[in-house]
Amino acid sequence: MRLNSKNWLTSLPQPSGTLSEVQLRGREFLFSNDLPPKNNESWRLADYEKLNRFLDLPVSNDSFLDSESRNLWPEVASGAFRVVLGPAGECNSEVSLPVGFRRLTNPEIEQMLGKTLDSCSCKDSWSVSLNHALTSELLAFSVSGRNLPPMELISHAKTNELCPTRVLIVLEENAELELLQVVLGSDFSAHSHLVEIHIGQEANLTHGLIGIGNNNSGFMANLAIEQELRSNYLFTSFIQGMAFGRVEPRLVQRDGQANTTIRGLQIAKGSEQLATHSSICFKGPNGTLDQLQKAIANDSSHSIFNGTIDVPRVAQGTNAEQLSRNLLLSSRARIDAKPELKIVADDVRCAHGATVSQLQQEEVFYLRSRGITSNQAAKLLLDGYCQEILEKLPSNAKNWIISDECKLII
Amino acid sequence: MISKDSEIILEIKNLQARVEDQSILQGVNLTIRSGEIHALMGRNGSGKSTLAKILAGHPSYTVTGGTVLYCGKDLLDLDPEERSRIGLFLGFQYPIEIPGVNNLEFLRVATNARRQGLNKEELDVFEFEEVVREKLKIVQMDSSFLDRSVNEGFSGGEKKRNEILQMALLEPTVSILDETDSGLDIDALRIVSSGVNQLSNPKTATLLITHYQRLLNEIKPDFVHVMSAGRIIKTGDKELALDLEKTGYDWIDKDAQPKGNDL
Numbered sequence: 001m002r003l004n005s006k007n008w009l010t011s012l013p014q015p016s017g018t019l020s021e022v023q024l025r026g027r028e029f030l031f032s033n034d035l036p037p038k039n040n041e042s043w044r045l046a047d048y049e050k051l052n053r054f055l056d057l058p059v060s061n062d063s064f065l066d067s068e069s070r071n072l073w074p075e076v077a078s079g080a081f082r083v084v085l086g087p088a089g090e091c092n093s094e095v096s097l098p099v100g101f102r103r104l105t106n107p108e109i110e111q112m113l114g115k116t117l118d119s120c121s122c123k124d125s126w127s128v129s130l131n132h133a134l135t136s137e138l139l140a141f142s143v144s145g146r147n148l149p150p151m152e153l154i155s156h157a158k159t160n161e162l163c164p165t166r167v168l169i170v171l172e173e174n175a176e177l178e179l180l181q182v183v184l185g186s187d188f189s190a191h192s193h194l195v196e197i198h199i200g201q202e203a204n205l206t207h208g209l210i211g212i213g214n215n216n217s218g219f220m221a222n223l224a225i226e227q228e229l230r231s232n233y234l235f236t237s238f239i240q241g242m243a244f245g246r247v248e249p250r251l252v253q254r255d256g257q258a259n260t261t262i263r264g265l266q267i268a269k270g271s272e273q274l275a276t277h278s279s280i281c282f283k284g285p286n287g288t289l290d291q292l293q294k295a296i297a298n299d300s301s302h303s304i305f306n307g308t309i310d311v312p313r314v315a316q317g318t319n320a321e322q323l324s325r326n327l328l329l330s331s332r333a334r335i336d337a338k339p340e341l342k343i344v345a346d347d348v349r350c351a352h353g354a355t356v357s358q359l360q361q362e363e364v365f366y367l368r369s370r371g372i373t374s375n376q377a378a379k380l381l382l383d384g385y386c387q388e389i390l391e392k393l394p395s396n397a398k399n400w401i402i403s404d405e406c407k408l409i410i
Numbered sequence: 411m412i413s414k415d416s417e418i419i420l421e422i423k424n425l426q427a428r429v430e431d432q433s434i435l436q437g438v439n440l441t442i443r444s445g446e447i448h449a450l451m452g453r454n455g456s457g458k459s460t461l462a463k464i465l466a467g468h469p470s471y472t473v474t475g476g477t478v479l480y481c482g483k484d485l486l487d488l489d490p491e492e493r494s495r496i497g498l499f500l501g502f503q504y505p506i507e508i509p510g511v512n513n514l515e516f517l518r519v520a521t522n523a524r525r526q527g528l529n530k531e532e533l534d535v536f537e538f539e540e541v542v543r544e545k546l547k548i549v550q551m552d553s554s555f556l557d558r559s560v561n562e563g564f565s566g567g568e569k570k571r572n573e574i575l576q577m578a579l580l581e582p583t584v585s586i587l588d589e590t591d592s593g594l595d596i597d598a599l600r601i602v603s604s605g606v607n608q609l610s611n612p613k614t615a616t617l618l619i620t621h622y623q624r625l626l627n628e629i630k631p632d633f634v635h636v637m638s639a640g641r642i643i644k645t646g647d648k649e650l651a652l653d654l655e656k657t658g659y660d661w662i663d664k665d666a667q668p669k670g671n672d673l
Contacts, residue, residue: 361469366506367516369466370576371494371523380519384510384559 006031009133012059017136018109019166026132029124036126042277045304045336050244050273054190054218059134060086060161069156077396080150085139085165097141100148104140104168113168116196120224120250127220127248131194134164142170143177150178150396157189157217166194173200178394180208185217185242193221199231207235208393210400213242225251227258236392237276240267245274256284256315262291265389268301268333275304282315289320294389296382297326297333304336311343311350318345324354327385416443419615420584425476427464434460436640437476442584445612449626449651450619452637453659458619459503462588466500467493480584495527497583501590505569507561513572514556517542517579524580545578548605566593574605586617591625603628623655638662
């Protein structure tokens, strides 16, 4: 267990690049907190053996991604543009961005970096600190205006490497963006990904995150989102094929009066463990949340959902709904779902719930009575179950969803 | 279209069935020949819908006795999908909503399954779209229904029309329509009935399960059967349905009471 013995940390390359100071802080944190705390609710069920396996991987430090891997990616959707993140991609200073997108300057980065993490109270979380310790460069840009080309951010970890990536996005007032992030894992690879997004007043962001692994892939994504007044944020995540996958969206409506929609789908098979830990906090009145998390657990896999909605006294008039719907397809699989409301305000409408079920037998019979075999019926039903989430991904996700890289592997 | 020389398509003999520990069918006998339309009436809980589901192969029911021959083949030996592929169709009383499953894709997969059963080539997406657009006219459905999820958010009438659209696409030999008239307004009833009439021909047969004479004004049955306590207890022609409309089912209880000289 390298991390535990601190050897792993000392073996990392010297801090460098734009984020060298952040790297030092992250490493200091990990020196005194070598593993995530088991007594923390969000880590209680984590598979530490799998986590450690990925922490054993060397951090990627070259910029070569073979053309064969890139050739497997689908064409960029019409009108969209693509940026490749991480050591295999372009670093911030080399990225060419279209009109409406502007790279942040170093002073701007210094001023803004970590602020959203602070607002979302996750600056000192273990997985954020892990990313801090590893990442030397980031992509940081602001967005202004509407009718902008949809953006694709791709990162692809090669076999036998741990790939750290970090992004900082500022959506100016009234801006509108469709952002699709695709994280691809190879066999025995891992990703640590950190995104900070500040959404200005009346801005709209449609944000998709597709995480696709390949056998022994690991994935940890932290998203910190801050919404200003009258902004709209739609986040859709789709994770599959990761031996250890963990997505942590944390969102704050800074002054309320904003709309948040979250859709999530994780498909676990084999012995995979996939987890989503979401946290939404309303710091002002009249905000809305519509969250639907779905999971499918097959074989001896484990799916976890922890969702917290925090409605303090200042958040009167909040209207929040959180539902976790899960399909358990094997008696050996396990699903843990825990939606949680923390409400202090008294004039609110909040609902939450969780269901775990199998395929509905009446639906299967209906399809079979139309000549469709049991297997075909199950496939149609599972595809349909997933479609309710996948259709919410940004429009430029279609090419990825139908590609060989991403096709549903239920 | 009654002819004693017509081929027997469905022959049910002494069919008995239960769900869990409850016996529901207690010896159903029914013979249906090609070209015939049969109406099955009876009180709620008399076993009509159970008979329909058992014929379609619903796994919740256990057949405990009797036989069902479909064109001379043992129907009870077949899985639900095999029954559909050889030409048996059940129009559901409560068509199931399936969120996320596209109606057009569902109809195409179902149609191709039936075509396999008929040894016909499968239709590709484009060929199928042409076929389905023609069939939509039969039930006067808008093509926008094809883009929606199966039955999701459909009104009661739209669901029933979607059932008849499936019947039109699958071209079954025997159609069992379970309370196809329930929840329909007069206009929808006419559209659905007209669809069923258009799809009937001398080589097919229909078993209509209904509570009301009004459906039988639109689809003229050759035989009317009354079911009670899991058996068919009376068979007649369409006049029987008219009598039932007037008298109800009280006579069943009276007939069941022991006569004075039986005491």
